[in-house]
Amino acid sequence: MSIGDYLKNQKLWLISNAIILIIINGILFSSASDNRHTSDILYMDLLIIIIQLFTIYYGYIKDKKKYEHVITSSIETLNKMNSSKGDYFIDLLLDASRKQQNKFLEIEEEYKKGINEIQDYTTQWVHDIKVNIAVCDLLLEEMEDKNSKDFRNQIEQIKFRVNHILHVTRANHYDKDLIAGEVDVCHLVRSAIKENALFFINKNIEINTDLDPFNVISDKRWIFYIFCQILNNSSKYTPEGGTLNISTKEDDYAYYVIIKDDGIGITKEDISRIFDKGFTGKNGKIGTKSTGMGLYYANKIAEKLSIGINAQSEEGEYTEFSIVFYKLSDYYNVSSVLL
Incomplete structure (x- = not known):
């Protein structure tokens, strides 16, 4: 604790004492009749200020010792706790971290499982729909209708989009499919x-x-x-x-x-x-x-x-x-x- 910090804490007490001193001086000066009384008043003020400064210094030293004692005691307590229970707290933190990690791994595995199921279903659906498209192609080869050209164009668009969705399902895991x-x-x-x-x-x-x-x-x-x-x-x-x-x-x-x-x-x-x-x-x-x-x-x-x-x-x-x-x-x- 510095002297500045102590004075900030005693700010109200200092202000009140200063006000009291000013009031007393005002009353005394207004009633003084000669220079002798004025010098007595100034002498009295000096004594009061010296006493106040001594009081402030004494209070500062006393509070500083209390503050240092509290800090020292806290540090010693923490050191004792660290020396006796440090391993316990470390183990406790590591155990909590492992449990949290395992929880995240379980959530991640569930998420991966869901994604893989969707991917497997999509892949199977694509292969199944390709069979239907192949049948449509065979039927188109036997058609000579004027609309067969537009029909075939639509079939080709479907084939392209089906192949695209198949690649998209693989694209999120293509590092394993190279x-x-x-x-x-x-x-x-x-x-x-x-x-x-x-x-x-x-x-x-x-x-x-x-x-x-x-x-x-x-x-x-x-x-x-x-x-x-x-x-x-x-x-x-x-x-x-x-x-x-x-x-x-x-x-x-x-x-x-x-x-x-x-x-x-x-x-x-x-x-x-x-x-x-x-x-x-x-x-x-x-x-x-x-x-x-x-x-x-x-x-x-x-x-x-x-x-x-x-x-x-x-x-x-x-x-x-x-x-x-x-x-x-x-x-x-x-x-x-x-x-």
Whole structure:
């Protein structure tokens, strides 16, 4: 305790004494008749002030000793408790921490179990519905009705969406579903074109390719999924009779697959958000019912595989996607996921 702290605690007592001294002096000075009485009053004031200062000092020393005694006693008590019961308190805290951790683990396991059950059910549902779609395909082959073209287009849309939901259920656990190997990227591009061929044919979209083959170490199923999502996106927003150009290029750092259409394009306000979850933008509300999930999952998986996806667009002119396969990094990054 400092002297300043003590004076703050005694502030009311000091103020009251000062007021009393001022009142007494006022009365005495008003009744004094000569200089002798004035000097006596001043002498009396000096004595009172000295006595007050001594009292303050004595009180400060006394309270300081009490304060230090309390602090010392508290420290000694804590030291005794720590020395005698320290292990007990530590064990108590560790036991409480373990119980809390076990509780969280139980909740996490229940959550994982629920998610896995939903995933298993969704996967089974997708495989079951694929059987029905296959039967519809067989029936369509026997039909020559003028509406069969539209019917087949709808079937292909259903097939695409069913495959998409199957990939989405796997996407949240795709780090456990990766199979790294040598991938012929241009072969996967052509396979993705065939997968979406009917969408392009129905809109009479011309596809031009200029592909120089190259291989990377990655997972071909997920790369195929990325290409399918981007190509399907192009088929939606490219008008009747449009053109889609697919090419490759290479520099010292990476291989690039460039997919460029002459469709309706993307607004400047939307271009930076097209990979956001659930974002549809202006074009997603025109002419097609977009969920905003296809590009989100494509980009999410690409990031896990250390593949870059860049987009450029001019509204009303074109949209261009660049899929970037970085050299040397593919093997190490994909392998680290599998370890």
